[in-house]
Amino acid sequence: MLGSLEIGLYNTTGTTAQAWGLEVTGATRSAFLIQASALFTPMLAAVGGQRLTTNAWLGSALGLAGTLAVVGDTTQGGAGFGAGVSGGDLLTLGAAAAYSAATVRIPVYARRVQPLQLALGKSLFLGAVSCAALGLQVQQHQAHLWDGWRDGWQGWAAIAWSASGPGALAAYLHVQGQSSVDAVTAQIAFSAVPLWSALLTALLLPGDSALGPLTWVGGGCMVIAGVVGVLPPKPTPAEAKK
Template identity: 30%
Template sequence: MGQRMLASAEWLLLAVALVWGTSYGVAKLALEHYPVFGVLAVRFILAGLCLLPALRAIRWQAWRAGLPMGGILLAILLCETWALQYTSASNAAFLISLCLVLTPLAEWLLYGQRPAARIWALVGLSWLGALLLTGDSAMHFSGGDALMLLAAVLRAFGVCWLKQLADRQPATAQALTAMQCWAVGLGALALSASQGGLPPLPRDPGFWLAISYLAVLCTVCAFAIQNYALRRSDPSRVALLMGSEPVFGALFAWLWLGEAMGPLRWLGGGLMAVAAVMATGGGSKVEKGVGEKEEVGVVG
């Protein structure tokens, strides 16, 4: 019975990695119909409505932590979503995985927790992969690649900051996710108002299919499934399965969006995925960082 539950949890985690990997390509499709602020506002308000029951009986102290957490997530998502307008979905999926290798470096800068020597080797491996993925040298980095790299850095620091905020209040992970969704959605609306407001909502069914996928599957369902599965699997298996996210993203972009992926790009992306898996599964400090990310509700 225990082995069956473990196998079930691992299949569920693989499903989450698949859904999150495809989210970059789906978001790119949504951006063909609506601007960045609008896509974020509609996606996260819809997700917030789905999670509305989790907000019952939440005390003000929890909101004081949840709203800043939403602000951090909004900054990360703005970088990610803008980046998708200027880079490929496959590049985005691989570059964001750098956050797993950069998290221990962020812990070092913020808290003085020096990473193990092997982390430096993994950082070098990731950078080599990034160079192969985006071109023969850093000069080939597009503006979108640079924005996605900034998003990875923000995610690495965000994991540390979000953990601190989450530790100061008693709300459940689901309630924190709901607060983050509302903060992102309303924050995106406020930012759009400062730029003259949003155009009318698109009527194209493709837009609403993409937004529903992002809000319901990539946010609400993926987080609930992940919470269930994380309690029934061990960190190394979690790292291996979640490390497959960028590979799924590249496969989706190649098969569905028709993005070109030559041998060097596959090699570079593969090196980054390997570095992410080794970083999250190979040392206690880094496993702790990944666990922190999952518990406080950073959504893909």
């Protein structure tokens, strides 16, 4: 129960902040910014007492450089350094921090209980909060969900897919994977998020994919950060001799 509540709280906070940020930030830009978890995950792991390698700290530095580069890009919804960071950027970075907290804490519980139990528990927490928020929204807006919600099945189909695929299935696979690997190692898989998002956005939302060079450079730094952060440390002379 404690694991479900804690991980569910991180997941709910991250999902809410990311969805809110996507209202003002493009999908591809958001995918690059969410990769700031390459910076947050090692830092939170260190705070939790995990001993990090030099490569992990180097990966964190690259993640920070990548995040600053993406935030400084003004091409797609970004305010740039001169105008300050946009609200959508801050919300997405907050989501990255929440997801990183979940990544760090999941192994603590996933090694004690069945991964399916933990995934189910955190999903139930997220579902309960989401239903409560939906109820408040419907009450305040007199049953108004979004423009054209009665006009077709496409919107409801997208919601159903989001709940079953990226929602339930991803939650189970995430917990199952982290039952055997630590948080920093898991980060290498998440480093591919911007690449998949850019590809899917180009296919499904072609008008959203206009990115400036700073975003691509920053995204590249984040991907490299995720890989560098999990490279094994250089063996000492004694270890190399063995």
